[in-house]
Amino acid sequence: MAADQLAIYPSLQGRVVLITGGASGIGAAHVEGFCRQGSKVAFFDIEEGAATALCHRLGGEGHAKPFFRRVDLVDIRALQAAMRELSEALGPVTVLVNNAANDQRHRIEDVTAEFWDERFAVNLRHQFFAAQAAWPGMRAAGGGSIINFGSASWHRKTGGMPAYATAKAGVEGLTRSLARDFGADRIRVNCVIPGWIMTERQLRLWLTPEAEADLLKAQCLKEKLAPSDVTNLVLWLAADDSRMCSGQNFIVDGGLV
Secondary structure (H helix, E strand, O other): OOHHHOOOOHHHOOOEEEEEOOOOHHHHHHHHHHHHOOOEEEEEEOOHHHHHHHHHHHHHOOOOOOEEEEOOOOOHHHHHHHHHHHHHHHOOOOEEEEOOOOOOOOOHHHOOHHHHHHHHHHHHHHHHHHHHHHHHHHHHHOOEEEEEEOOOOOOOOOOOOHHHHHHHHHHHHHHHHHHHHHHHHOEEEEEEEEOOEOOHHHHHHOOOHHHHHHHHHHOOOOOOEOHHHHHHHHHHHHOHHHOOOOOOEEEEOOOOO
């Protein structure tokens, strides 16, 4: 569907939005989507080249260039420092999209304690610390929306990535816990669970004709999902239109799970 046929949310105009892992894939679609809403958009990533190209493209399309900082989210002190810098530059973050992750496949026999901890740091730990850092500003602003990213992989009992699947299962527990703790401050916390989204990485590494045929057979809706399909839900969860939704899982998978 063309962008000019999709919803514009007045409550997102001027709102400060932070997206982790925003340089490529689903995260880049979020950055673009919030820019089109007129939000003040910031994103963190380790991929400087892709991030710079995205900022230049959006600026060339007439949008305000997003605020970008190179941040390795495994380094919690660097994440906290970047969030302080962002708040000083743009104001308090009132929409946090905890998007960053890495679904690297791994065999059970190859998993070490160090690898396990690193997978949790990449896929779960930073979500808590980003929310913790955003909390005071959201509270002072009168509320906000935190959108954590889970995964359909563990719901489907997908093998070949036990550390990733376990970390992503933990995101749902984190979401429900924070929804309770932050609710009194009018901060909503929800979890978006994407199915198999056709990012460039997925197309390059894993989508074969056989895998595509199996996927479409399993989905109720017989179309491949694009990053924008996820972003459209994220925009609604960020906007005031979803003001009484919190502690919930929202699945975007074409009816796969």
